[in-house]
Amino acid sequence: MPHLRRSALAGLLLAVVPATALSGCGFHYPTDRVNTISAGVNDRTGNVDALGIRVLATAQGEGRLIGALSNNLREDASLESVSSTAGVSAGKFEPVEVAGRSTVNLATAADVPLSGNFTAGDFIPLDLTFSDGTTLSLDVPVVKPCYQYTQVPTPSESASEKASDDATDAATDGAAADAAAEEEGDAAHADESGDATFNCSDEAPAPEGEH
Missing domain, CATH: 2.60.40.1890 (PCu(A)C copper chaperone)
Structure with a gap:
């Protein structure tokens, strides 16, 4: 008799567990949801x-x-x-x-x-x-x-291109050319000592977990 009771109890558990597990699934599967991976x-x-x-x-x-x-x-x-x-x-x-x-x-x-x-x-x-x-x-x-x-055009790049064109047009004027060269030197120096917030590391960060 004890053996029969244990067998009956085991059978009851097997019948109940799948029903309980399935009851939490529903029809709203995660794969049905819109999932746009983006940094924005x-x-x-x-x-x-x-x-x-x-x-x-x-x-x-x-x-x-x-x-x-x-x-x-x-x-x-x-x-x-x-x-x-x-x-x-x-x-x-x-x-x-x-x-x-x-x-x-x-x-x-x-x-x-x-x-x-x-x-x-x-x-x-x-x-x-x-x-x-x-x-x-x-x-x-x-x-x-x-x-x-890095490949996305930015306002500063457009301004730099315009400044370069203006400097080329003024190249016939010695004084203007010297002034443009001096401004470029100042800009380069400013970039070297600029806001560290905009500095990029040498390598892009690897995905999490990658070694």
């Missing part, structure tokens, strides 16, 4: 998704908006303005057109310059307003131009 911030609440939004800064208070805009509608839409309540403002830019059912990479297809009270490592509140009247309010990270961001 995502917002999918509007007709236009904001994906991996970041501010790429090259100096304190200077940078540009990067990331992607994905239009969920068949109709075209556009990013009309970028504003902030934290002492950050956007420079002049053409509305960023996003065709219906398509995506725009802000790093290559648009230049939205930003200036104000921010530096690398900060998070700043930004409001992105679109042509359909919707506004996405984001808390956006500020990154520095290192590693994967």
Whole structure:
């Protein structure tokens, strides 16, 4: 009899355990959820998704908006303005057109310059307003131009190219050429002794757990 009781108890446990385990599964599997791996911030609440939004800064208070805009509608839409309540403002830019059912990479297809009270490592509140009247309010990270961001054009690079063109035009004037050379030397010295916040290490950090 004791042997029969133990066998019956074991059978009861085998019947109960699978049912208990399955009851916690439900139908909302993690693999069914949207999972965008990104260093930026995502917002999918509007007709236009904001994906991996970041501010790429090259100096304190200077940078540009990067990331992607994905239009969920068949109709075209556009990013009309970028504003902030934290002492950050956007420079002049053409509305960023996003065709219906398509995506725009802000790093290559648009230049939205930003200036104000921010530096690398900060998070700043930004409001992105679109042509359909919707506004996405984001808390956006500020990154520095290192590693994967080195190929993204920045406002400072555009200014450097313009300064180089101006120096070439003035090369026939000896005094102007000397002044340009002196300014370049001062700029190089400033870069060497500049804000350490924007220094890049020699190697990109390896993924966690990699040896």
